[in-house]
Amino acid sequence: LTDNAVISSRFSPLHQVHVDAGASFTDFAGWQMPVRYSSELEEHHAVRNAAGLFDLSHMAEIIVAGPESAAFLDYALCGKISAIAIGQAKYSLLLSEDGGIIDDVIVYRTHENRYKVVANAGNRFQAAGALAGRSAGFDATVVDESDQFALVAVQGPAARAILEALPGLELPSALADMRYYWSALGTYEGSEVLVARTGYTGEDGFELYVTASQAESLWVNLMAAGSEHGLVPAGLACRDTLRLEAGMPLYGHELTTNILPAQAGLGRVVALKKEGDFVGRAASEVGPPEDARVLVGLVSEGRRAGRAGYPLFAGGADGDAEVGVITSGALSPTLGHPIAMAYVAPQFSEIGTDLFIDVRGKRIPASVTALPFYKRKATE
């Protein structure tokens, strides 16, 4: 077996809690984060059927504040951030001048003139640096407060019931009234908490941003509140299969600086109709070349999954025309068959197109399918 040992140095404020819970750890963007506690398959199923508790404290929180925050974010990001209301959240992209994706972020408008921009851990410094650089000329400040926050996510159909049973949480209105991609500032044991109905699993769920010193109390009390609802601690291994089933892109896999949003199916996120310039606008208006590869879903039979980097071929099992490459793939725990996301030449992107995955020298048939692979049943 090959073993990729990685030296890493950063620890979540919840690290000791995870050690005590028997977690296995993995390096993620320089952080030692729980990859699983016992069984990633059980954790995956728990999130689909009950709830899972994730420590996402490695994520980066960048605070944008000042009278021109909205105008600044409209310029720095590709979405129309000025259009969101206080309490609302928006998925957006930080583009380069040539339209490539520097990071994908969620922006929470927490106050009239204050926003929390949540970036990927691996892009923390690129995102904070780009935002700071773009703020010149705007009456707005950009402060990377990542080290002050912990982020805990409760995801799954029981998430709301668990949060409702959490002692010490005070919110201005009932959780039941919080819509998807909305949030509220409240208090947890007297300290400020941002509770958002967001997530990365394809299930209902909430993300809670607290000061790092509150993280352990929050985690322990959530586990206690969730015990009768089937809540389990959940690691990054199941987070990856959950988001893949939900067709959600992962930076570094589906999204890179060499990918334009339109290729990733994120054209709708780029607000070309908004007034004023934004970084990446000119390149986005031109768009990718006609023959640029586009993101698709792939399904196959059996149990052997295509993995990131595996090439795709057309023209039958012996075809020598490489037409794409897988960016993420796994045996889907929910569906029971392999799934993958891949970039393919546009003429092979139609649903139902038959392709072959080169799995370390063996050709496995796969079929282009619509994303997402999994969609939760509507509730309430």
Add this chain to the structure above:
Amino acid sequence: MTDLKYTAEHEWIRTEGNVLTVGITAYAADKLGEIVFAELPSAGSSVEAGKVVAEVESTKSVGEVFAPVSGTVTEVNADVVDNPDFINDSPLDKGWLFKIEVEDTSVLDGDEFITVDEYNALIGE
């Protein structure tokens, strides 16, 4: 268990006469995650030391298993194909992968085959 040999590639080898039973270690299985797929060599096939002869996959990753020695595969563990979790739950017993017949077991005297203590030191335990 006393006669188990290990490799730096996280395999264990048990010797019975001229037949070597090969599996992966608990440490390796745990690092991979829950194994959901195993592909084993064909019984009767010849394998060459250092070449990939089997693969075990978790939802997250793929582990390649190398032939620790050259020889002929006499038997493979069909049970782990149906129950790949045996590799996690019982790596030294029900999770064995394949058996290789060698002409001379002295091949295991080489430096690349280490004791359990040396293996544990290697993985930091």
